[in-house]
Amino acid sequence: MGPVVVLARREVTARPSGKGGRTGKGDARGNAVRLGLMAVPVAFFALFFAYPVVAIVGRGLKADGHWQFGRIGTVLSRPDILDVLWFTTWQALASTVLTLLIALPGAYVLARFDFPGKQLLRAVVTVPFVLPTVVVGTAFLALLGRGGFLDELWGVRLDTTVWAILLAHVFFNYAVVVRTVGGLWSQLDPRQEEAARVLGAGRLAAWRRVTLPALAPAVAAAALMVFLFTFTSFGVVQILGGPAYSTLEVEIYRQTAQLLDLPTAAVLTLVQFAAVAGILAVHAWTVRRRETALKLVDPAQTSRPPRGAGQRALLGGVLLTVLLLILLPLGVLVERSLDTSGGYGFGFYRALQSADSNGSTFLVPPLDAIGNSLRYALVATLIALVIGGLAAAALTRRRAGRLVRGFDALLMLPLGVSAVTVGFGFLITLDKPPLDLRTSWILVPLAQALVGVPFVVRTMLPVLRAVDDRLREAAAVLGASPLRAWREVDLPLVRRAVLVAAGFAFAVSLGEFGATVFIARPDNPTLPVAVARLLGRSGELNYGQAMALSTILMLVCAVSLLLLERIRTDRSGEF
């Protein structure tokens, strides 16, 4: 479901307060509080996630009031479906391997080297990560597609090959690896390696025996997340895949929206769900392994200016990669948006101001989509903050039992379920009293908030868990009631994390495409929906307008991210 980022959950294991913990009465009270906090998120998920998904799967697999599980076998033995499954899997694997190969040197450079412009590089690398899939698709279309940059320059076109998809996936997930692996790498104590050297290990042996094992779980977690994102890829493949390449998610969309074949879509939804549940389970396992006590140090102490030709060449290589892989597509996108038939100018942007220059594509000027997107994303962010904040608060309380761990997993599920399914499910379930939201604008923010919640939880949880319980106790002894202690201790300490969570939720909501494409009303399109609609039309004007609108969307996302980078001076969360 879009580029949701639930990376490293490197929880600072809360130091035990006293020895043991609460018992008896204290436990009962804690559980009551926890259940109270969990009630709202659980209700939200039941109503706006489980219900629509179950309803639509039911509709696909039920006929005459009977379950037709035989359909699963029938659908899964169709050659075209097997092709989709095969392609989905191998392109995800290829994307993951490619991303690791290209991004690991970047992770090393950002972790261990000190050089001017490092902060800027870190920010630039992260921008793609919050960019809507539609923008990424459009940018690579502008670079590699018909009439694109490379086509004009050398007559090279990659949009009919799988390379366009793979490169776009690398572009997207570069930051996942750099942030997850590099974040840990920069905090590994170099003295560990030095200790190995003193004990007689060569430079390479020391790295292999000391650093690599410490890093391996982070690499595994990053790889799994990249695999997850690319396995469920929708917007990128929708735009760059053409008729030849289709992932599960794209196929679900095609079966649902174009062929109206609900049974097939339902089966594919279940398949995707199962696959993603498997990936998430493995991810959770690696995360738990990663929580084994590593001695972490302040990243400021571990980086040095590059020394010698080798290290400088490595730095240069990484900078070149970032330039070609990240800056070039975005630059070309901007260039194309300005490249009208009458020379460079803002013609395409001006055309966005009126509805009638697009024939029947739009009921309203495409520029209206900016206002819609911002409004929806703002509301979605608020919902995600409330729901995610309550969930995080519930999960923070110590001595989490199995119930709570189950709740934790539940929050991750929107990642696994096809966004297209959720969107379509909204349409068929939330259309009758008492919950008739079909005509309500709130439907879009609700769907977008589902994507934002896992985010908010993952950003806030490590920070909340890192708050030493004894700080709260200190406040209590000094006369603060539990609520007051939360306000005086927890809130100020997580304020930064809340802002970061809000920013990411905002960016993700802004770019959400799979669900929104179903439920956004024709007279109120969001930016990604408008871009996709423009790309679906032929003609230079539509193409140019798509580029222009994508550029605007990119700028909005980039600006919100750069604001975040300023806030994020500490290491709250891990993105």
Add this chain to the structure above:
Amino acid sequence: MLAVESATVRFGRRTALDAVDLEVADHEIVCVLGPSGSGKSTLLRAVAGLQPLDGGRVFLDGVDQASLPVHRRGLGLMFQDHQLFPHRDVGANVAFGLRMHGVPRAERDRRAGELLDMVGLPGAGRRAVAALSGGEQQRVALARALAPRPKLLMLDEPLGQLDRSLRERLVVELRTLFGRLGTTVLAVTHDQGEAFALADRVVVMRDGRIAQQGTPLEVWQQPASAFVARFLGFDNLVDATVTGSAADTVWGKVPVPEDSSQGECELLVRPGGVRIGGPKEGLRCTVGVRTFRGHHVTVALHPGDGPSLQAECGLRDTPEEGDVVGVTFDPAETVVLPPAG
């Protein structure tokens, strides 16, 4: 002031606090001393209300605290690692408790300044907590705990993380300060030196029970059991049978004080009471490792039979390692303890 009646706390199958009775009088400084895992921290947390009791009661000024949540008990607690609020400056940390009690701003500022003067950090109000040294943090934590004028001030390993010389200086400062303010104090530590320097009364805990209580002098002179003796650092312990004013041990006959209880016992000989003489007198021992302690030297002595002995020697009359010497015992430095087990 404080009365704890058969307080019991269990963590699963383990009993951390086993029917503990304890009283602290007004203006008294009581130090709970024990190894880690003896339940001393749990006792503090139970009094503060941070740890629910599985049995027993806690009274403050005669009022049962069972129904009172932590923040209404009006206590002060200084945490082991201070737990200063990292997002507030020194002044705001000190004023926190006053703010919780609704004290007006001007009064808060005045009192915070006063307390910082008192703990020796005048004008530090605007400093960031992270910029403080360990000793300074400790002082701020103390000022913060004292600011709301708690009925009872509790200290959890108050000097645990500081280096030795600072610890020795601060313990004197604390005692002087508490004496001047008339603060009632319940402190917890595993360091006997700290406890003896600070306390009017020492309570030694073992496995969730009180093993002994008394003034520092009483506990030092007459440990109640072999456990307490060992915990205080005495190693010369041996099974013995007392008859009259002599005890029969593997080290031979050891003289004991006149009015000692008779029969089976555990015998403690303080290192100062182990006299080293020529190889012909008393118990024949080989001299082992010698440890320089500053004012004296501790010498390990290995008799042919039975546990080895620690002896205190003057700097000049220390025997050489490997020498064979004779050992006699000073009855004034031997203590008869109840039999082991």
